[in-house]
Amino acid sequence: MDPLKRFGKQAIFVYLLAWFIGSLWMMAVLGSGSVQGKLLGIDVSLYHEYACFGFAGALGGALYGLRMFHEHYHDLTPQWMYWYFMRPILCFGSAIITIILFESGIMLLQVGDSMSARISIAFLTGYGYGKFMEKIKALTTTFFNGNGTTGGNGNGNGNGSGSEPPKS
Template identity: 80%
Template sequence: MDPLHRFGKQFIFIYLLIWFVGSLWMMALLGSGSVQGKLLGVDVNLYHEYVSFGFAGALGGALYGLRMFHEHYHDLTTQWVYWYLMRPILCFGSAIITIVLFESGILLLQVGDSMAARISVAFLTGYGYGKFMEKIRALTNTFFNGNANANGSSSGSGNNGGDQPKP
């Protein structure tokens, strides 16, 4: 019997469930303020909000993964195992970056400055990770393949996207 069908599906379900419940638990733990001091040389007090955003993104990614696992249980192949394993981790990081992009003013959205609003955006980033990556790709194209750079001159010609030096 194929190991994926014997143990793989149960492992993926338990893995996503641990990320889902663990993310909720870590957000509550960080929100309570009971985590203090340094962890691996990093001052937890300085970055606890960003870690909360990361876990909110992982929560969204795990929820989406659980939903897809339920909908496509019988269609699961080994190529999708990596997708399920990486989804919460990628969503963790992308949620933090989303909040940083909003705080920097690069991404514009009318969201309140409250912690609940930022956690909601982080969760939605995790849940809609594919759409987030499309938005980041479009934003990157706008920044680096645009028609004008900082001084208003042309950034390149043709399809080279400004990657080739001008003569």
């Protein structure tokens, strides 16, 4: 019997549910301030906010994954198993980076400086990870290649490849 059909769907469901519940629990633990000192050589008090943002992103990613799992239960293939397993992890990291981009001023959004506003942005980043990656791609294109109106895109010769002349 195919292991995907036998245990794969149950494993994905339990995995996503663990990320969902675990993220909520870790946000509560970090918010309570009960974790002090160093954990794996990292001073928790310095990075507990960023860990909260990461877990908020993972929460959003796990929620979206559970929704997609429910909607596409019968369409599950081995290729999609990797998507389900990677989503909370990728959303964890992208949520932290989103907050850093907002704090640095590179990405602009009119939200308050409160912790709940930043956690909300981190959650939305996790839930809308695909849209976030599209925005990051557009941001890097604009940032490193210009906005396309001047004919140059960052490498000094007017185009990105160096193999054709600039368009007039």
